[in-house]
Amino acid sequence: MKLSWRPLRTLLPALALALSAAALTAPEAAAASSHDARPAAAAGTSVSSGWNDYSCKPSAAHPRPVVLVHGTLGNSVDNWLVLAPYLKNRGYCVFSLDYGKLPGVPLFYGLGPIAKSAEELSAYVDKVRDATGSGKVDLVGHSQGGAMPRYYLNFLGGKDKVNSLTGIAPNNHGTTLSGLVTLMDKIPGARNALGGLTPGLTDQAIGSDFLKKMNSVPDTVPGVRYTVIATKYDEVVTPYTSGYLTGPDVRNVLLQNLCAVDFSEHIAIGTVDRVVAHEVTNALDPANATPTTCASAVTG
Numbered sequence: 001m002k003l004s005w006r007p008l009r010t011l012l013p014a015l016a017l018a019l020s021a022a023a024l025t026a027p028e029a030a031a032a033s034s035h036d037a038r039p040a041a042a043a044g045t046s047v048s049s050g051w052n053d054y055s056c057k058p059s060a061a062h063p064r065p066v067v068l069v070h071g072t073l074g075n076s077v078d079n080w081l082v083l084a085p086y087l088k089n090r091g092y093c094v095f096s097l098d099y100g101k102l103p104g105v106p107l108f109y110g111l112g113p114i115a116k117s118a119e120e121l122s123a124y125v126d127k128v129r130d131a132t133g134s135g136k137v138d139l140v141g142h143s144q145g146g147a148m149p150r151y152y153l154n155f156l157g158g159k160d161k162v163n164s165l166t167g168i169a170p171n172n173h174g175t176t177l178s179g180l181v182t183l184m185d186k187i188p189g190a191r192n193a194l195g196g197l198t199p200g201l202t203d204q205a206i207g208s209d210f211l212k213k214m215n216s217v218p219d220t221v222p223g224v225r226y227t228v229i230a231t232k233y234d235e236v237v238t239p240y241t242s243g244y245l246t247g248p249d250v251r252n253v254l255l256q257n258l259c260a261v262d263f264s265e266h267i268a269i270g271t272v273d274r275v276v277a278h279e280v281t282n283a284l285d286p287a288n289a290t291p292t293t294c295a296s297a298v299t300g
Contacts, residue, residue: 064137067095067140117200125162129161140166141167143266170243172245258296
């Protein structure tokens with residue numbers, strides 16, 4: 001039987017429209033757009049109002065570039081319309097990549113095999129390090145982008161090039177996807193069929209071969225700081241605690257412990273939430289961290 005992208009394609013535009021529309025309502029979204037980020041990445045030119053500025057040199061206050069790693073079905077622009085300008089406006093050199101592309105599928109990335117995506121991240125980190133003259137980078141990722149870098153750190157030598165990894169609703173230990181994975185496994189051949197179309201999805205399902213390999217070693221590697229920011233309203237990474245890590249130099253943060261009335265779910269926590277953005281800056285610069293509260297949504 002020939003598998004088709006058509007059913008999935010009917011859902012993707014609606015998801016992208018909702019994500020982009022929500023992000024554009026945030027106060028700092030106007031500071032950057034796809035016209036700021038993508039041409040700069042492609043041409044290697046400086047963009048004063050955007051990110052992916054390869055002429056940016058890290059300052060003494062923020063000595064490492066920040067590499068943003070989008071989530072499943074995201075891309076290097078739409079996932080970061082709030083966080084990228086938020087960090088850039090605070091003096092960071094900020095970069096983002098597209099990874100996990102499938103042939104014939106535009107804009108919606110992170111769908112390829114995750115181990116291969118980790119190789120793409122490895123090459124991109126080297127590109128940023130070369131451009132900025134930095135020995136190490138700080139990684140910040142949403143969803144798959146918060147977990148996939150662990151493969152890079154553990155299996156591809158990334159531990160020597162990364163200072164910290166901050167995962168926003170990361171899928172570190174597999175998801176039941178609110179029970180849908182269990183349902184899928186009751187249908188003979190369903191997991192293999194979906195994996196043939198979108199291995200980046202099935203690699204994240206609880207019990208996948210990819211997760212078995214990634215979690216066959218300790219969660220953390222020496223010398224790298226880890227922060228996980230989770231939301232109890234996560235409907236994609238379920239249970240949300242599967243994102244938490246164990247090991248030295250780990251901070252597991254529940255968003256609702258910072259702001260009890262923050263109802264961000266899986267998409268919002270990684271795309272529009274300024275409370276999260278403030279906590280990300282604390283993770284990047286713990287020596288100068290300030291309390292993250294509900295007021296951070298306004299004051300930053």
